[in-house]
Amino acid sequence: xxxxxxxxxxxxxxxxxxxxxxxxxxxxxxxxxxxxxxxxxxxxxxxxxxxxxxxxxxxxxxxxxxxxxxxxxxxxxxxxxxxxxxxxxxxxxxxxxxxxxxxxxxxxxxxxxxxxxxxxxxxxxxxxxxxxxxxxxxxxxxxxxxxxxxxxxxxxxxxxxxxxxxxxxxxxxxxxxxxxxxxxxxxxxxxxxxxxxxxxxxxxxxxxxxxxxxxxxxxxxxxxxxxxxxxxxxxxxxxxxxxxxxxxxxxxxxxxxxxxxxxxxxxxxxxxxxxxxxxxxxxxxxxxxxxxxxxxxxxxxxxxxxxxxxxxxxxxxxxxxxxxxxxxxxxxxxxxxxxxxxxxxxxxxxxxxxxxxxxxxxxxxxxxxxxxx
Amino acid sequence: xxxxxxxxxxxxxxxxxxxxxxxxxxxxxxxxxxxxxxxxxxxxxxxxxxxxxxxxxxxxxxxxxxxxxxxxxxxxxxxxxxxxxxxxxxxxxxxxxxxxxxxxxxxxxxxxxxxxxxxxxxxxxxxxxxxxxxxxxxxxxxxxxxxxxxxxxxxxxxxxxxxxxxxxxxxxxxxxxxxxxxxxxxxxxxxxxxxxxxxxxxxxxxxxxxxxxxxxxxxxxxxxxxxxxxxxxxxxxxxxxxxxxxxxxxxxxxxxxxxxxxxxxxxxxxx
Numbered sequence: 001x002x003x004x005x006x007x008x009x010x011x012x013x014x015x016x017x018x019x020x021x022x023x024x025x026x027x028x029x030x031x032x033x034x035x036x037x038x039x040x041x042x043x044x045x046x047x048x049x050x051x052x053x054x055x056x057x058x059x060x061x062x063x064x065x066x067x068x069x070x071x072x073x074x075x076x077x078x079x080x081x082x083x084x085x086x087x088x089x090x091x092x093x094x095x096x097x098x099x100x101x102x103x104x105x106x107x108x109x110x111x112x113x114x115x116x117x118x119x120x121x122x123x124x125x126x127x128x129x130x131x132x133x134x135x136x137x138x139x140x141x142x143x144x145x146x147x148x149x150x151x152x153x154x155x156x157x158x159x160x161x162x163x164x165x166x167x168x169x170x171x172x173x174x175x176x177x178x179x180x181x182x183x184x185x186x187x188x189x190x191x192x193x194x195x196x197x198x199x200x201x202x203x204x205x206x207x208x209x210x211x212x213x214x215x216x217x218x219x220x221x222x223x224x225x226x227x228x229x230x231x232x233x234x235x236x237x238x239x240x241x242x243x244x245x246x247x248x249x250x251x252x253x254x255x256x257x258x259x260x261x262x263x264x265x266x267x268x269x270x271x272x273x274x275x276x277x278x279x280x281x282x283x284x285x286x287x288x289x290x291x292x293x294x295x296x297x298x299x300x301x302x303x304x305x306x307x308x309x310x311x312x313x314x315x316x317x318x319x320x321x322x323x324x325x326x327x328x329x330x331x332x333x334x335x336x337x338x339x340x341x342x343x344x345x346x347x348x349x350x351x352x353x354x355x356x357x358x359x360x361x362x363x364x365x366x367x368x369x370x371x372x373x
Numbered sequence: 374x375x376x377x378x379x380x381x382x383x384x385x386x387x388x389x390x391x392x393x394x395x396x397x398x399x400x401x402x403x404x405x406x407x408x409x410x411x412x413x414x415x416x417x418x419x420x421x422x423x424x425x426x427x428x429x430x431x432x433x434x435x436x437x438x439x440x441x442x443x444x445x446x447x448x449x450x451x452x453x454x455x456x457x458x459x460x461x462x463x464x465x466x467x468x469x470x471x472x473x474x475x476x477x478x479x480x481x482x483x484x485x486x487x488x489x490x491x492x493x494x495x496x497x498x499x500x501x502x503x504x505x506x507x508x509x510x511x512x513x514x515x516x517x518x519x520x521x522x523x524x525x526x527x528x529x530x531x532x533x534x535x536x537x538x539x540x541x542x543x544x545x546x547x548x549x550x551x552x553x554x555x556x557x558x559x560x561x562x563x564x565x566x567x568x569x570x571x572x573x574x575x576x577x578x579x580x581x582x583x584x585x586x587x588x589x590x591x592x593x594x595x596x597x598x599x600x601x602x603x604x605x606x607x608x609x610x611x612x613x614x615x616x617x618x619x620x621x622x623x624x625x626x627x628x629x630x631x632x633x634x635x636x637x638x639x640x641x642x643x644x
Contacts, residue, residue: 023457024453024456024457026452026453042642045635045638045639045641045642045643046642046643048639048643050456050457050635052452052456054449054452054482055478055479055481055482056478058446058449059446059448059449059452059478059479059482060449062442062443062446062449062450062452062453062479063449063450063452063453063456064453065442065450065453066422066440066449066450066451066452066453066454066455066456066457067453067454067456067457068453068457069440069450069454070420070453070454070457070458070461071457071458072457072458074453074457088443089443089446092442092443216420216438216440216454216458221416221417221436221437221438221439222438222439223384223432223433223439223440223441224439224440224441225432225433225440225441226441226442226443227441234384234387234433235433235441
C-alpha cells in the first residue's frame with residue numbers, strides 16, 4: 001500500500017531523508033531551501049531525531065559532520081550563498097570520509113542574486129566548490145517523486161562510500177508541488193555504513209579503493225582529522241602516504257562509477273538530435289521532445305541523474321551515433337563544458353543557457369530542435 | 374603520578390608533541406588529563422574536539438575519541454556530536470584565535486543555548502602556529518608580526534564574553550596555577566550546561582620574544598605574581614585590579630540545558 005499525496009519537492013526531500021534513516025538535521029534559513037529546515041523541525045522529533053537551527057551555514061555543516069561521526073545519519077540544506085559558506089567543511093567530510101548529505105536548492109547567483117528565481121549555476125561549484133583534489137557525488141532530481149527517492153539514494157551512496165553527497169536541486173523542483181506516491185513499506189534498499197569495531201583495527205585501513213569503517217565510539221578510540229593522515233587516522237607529512245590517500249579518495253568514486261552513476265534516456269534509438277539536460281530543466285525538455293516527435297523530428301533525450309561523477313562513458317557511446325546534442329541548462333554554460341570535453345568532434349554541440357532567472361520553456365527548446373534539423 | 378597519567382591518557386606513539394620548549398600548552402593538556410583522571414571518567418565516553426592552531430594538536434595526543442576539526446569550528450562540530458550522543462562527555466580544546474576570532478559566533482551561540490559541553494581555552498594571546506600574529510586577546514599596545522607598530526585592537530575577555538552570551542559556568546586558570554586549573558576543569562566537566570575555562574598559557578617563542586617579556590620562566594612568573602583569585606577580586610577596586618588577571622571560578626548559573634530541553638521536544642512531538 002502506498003498513499004498518494006500532494007507534496008512539495010522540498011518536503012519530499014525530508015520524507016525521503018527520514019525514510020533513509022536521517023535522524024539529525026542542522027541548518028540555517030535560506031530561500032529557496034527553507035521548507036526543508038521547517039519540515040525537518042516538525043518531522044525529526046516525531047521519529048526521535050534531532051533538528052537544530054544553527055547560527056550560520058558554516059556551523060550547520062560542522063554540526064552535521066559532528067553528528068555523523070557520532071554515528072547518526074545527518075543532513076543539511078541550503079542555497080547558493082550558504083552553499084559557498086559550507087564548502088570548507090564539505091572538504092573536511094571528503095578527506096575524513098564522513099558520510100553526510102548536503103541539499104543545494106539552486107537559485108540565481110552570483111552572490112545574493114535573484115533569491116527566489118531558479119538557476120543551475122552551482123553545478124561546477126558542486127563538483128569543485130571546496131579546495132584541493134577531492135571526490136564528489138551530486139544527484140539531480142527532476143520531480144517531486146524523485147526528490148523522495150533521490151534523497152534516499154544520496155544517503156545510501158554517502159553511507160556506502162563514506163563521502164559527502166550533494167542532492168543538487170533547483171528552485172523549479174524544490175518549490176514544485178505534484179502528486180507523489182509515498183510507499184507505506186519502503187520499496188528500496190537502505191544502506192547503512194559498515195562499522196568495523198574490533199579493537200586494534202585501523203580506521204582507514206584496507207586496500208587501495210576500500211572504504212574505511214569507523215565512527216567515534218565504534219569500539220576503538222579513533223582520531224579524525226582534516227590533515228593528511230595515515231591508515232590510523234593520525235596526521236602525517238609523508239608525501240607517499242598523502243599520495244596514496246588522495247588516490248584512494250578519488251579512486252573509491254572513480255572505480256565504483258558504474259554503481260554510482262545513474263542516467264535516463266528517451267527515444268535514443270533513432271535519434272539524430274539529443275537534448276541533454278538535468279534537474280528541473282528535464283521537464284521542459286521532455287515536453288519539447290514529445291512535441292517534436294509528434295511533428296516527426298527524430299529527437300531524444302539524455303539526462304544525467306547523477307551529475308557528478310558525470311556519465312561520461314555512456315555519453316561517449318551516444319555521441320558518435322547522433323548528429324547533434326543540445327545542452328539546455330539554467331546557467332551561462334557549465335555542463336556544456338563537460339559535454340564538449342567528452343564529445344569532442346563526434347557531433348555538433350548546441351547550447352541553450354539562461355541567466356535571467358526565468359525558466360527555459362518547452363517552446364524555446366522545441367524551436368532549437370527544429371532550427372538545426 | 375605524571376608517568377601513569379601519560380601512560381593512561383596520552384597516545385605515546387604520537388609524542389613528542391610539536392609545541393615549542395617552554396610552551397604552556399603541555400601543562401594545560403596535562404591539567405585536562407588530570408581532571409579526567411580525578412573524576413574517574415570512562416575514556417570511551419569522552420569525545421575531545423579541537424579546531425586548528427597550536428592548542429588543537431592536543432586532540433591527537435590524548436587517548437579519547439578525538440576529532441581535530443576545521444579552524445574555529447570545534448564548538449559547532451561538538452554541538453552535532455553532543456546532540457547525536459547526549460551520553461558522551463564532550464570537551465573542546467581551543468585557542469584564542471580559534472575560538473574568539475574565526476569561531477566567535479559559534480562560541481556565543483553555544484553559550485546562549487547552554488548546551489552541555491566543556492570548553493577549555495588555551496589562551497596564549499597570539500597566533501602561534503602561523504608565526505606570531507596578534508589575536509583577539511593580544512593586549513592593546515603589544516607587538517606581533519602583524520602589529521609591528523603596536524596593537525591598536527582592544528582585547529576580548531573570553532570568559533566574560535561567554536558569560537554574557539549565556540554560558541552557565543565560566544572560570545579562569547593559568548599554566549602556572551596547575552592545581553587550581555585542574556579543579557576548575559573538573560568543575561566545568563561536572564557542570565551540566567555550557568562551561569568555559571579560559572586558561573592563560575604562555576608563548577615564549579612568539580609573544581614573549583616579540584614583546585621582550587622574556588622566556589617561559591618570566592612569563593609564568595608574571596602569572597604567579599599578578600593573578601588574583603576571583604573571591605578576593607570582588608572586594609578590590611578597579612584601580613587595584615589594573616594589570617591583574619582574575620582567576621578562579623568567575624560565574625555559575627542555573628540555566629536549562631539544551632539537550633535536556635530537546636528531549637522534551639521529542640516527547641511533545643511524539644504525543
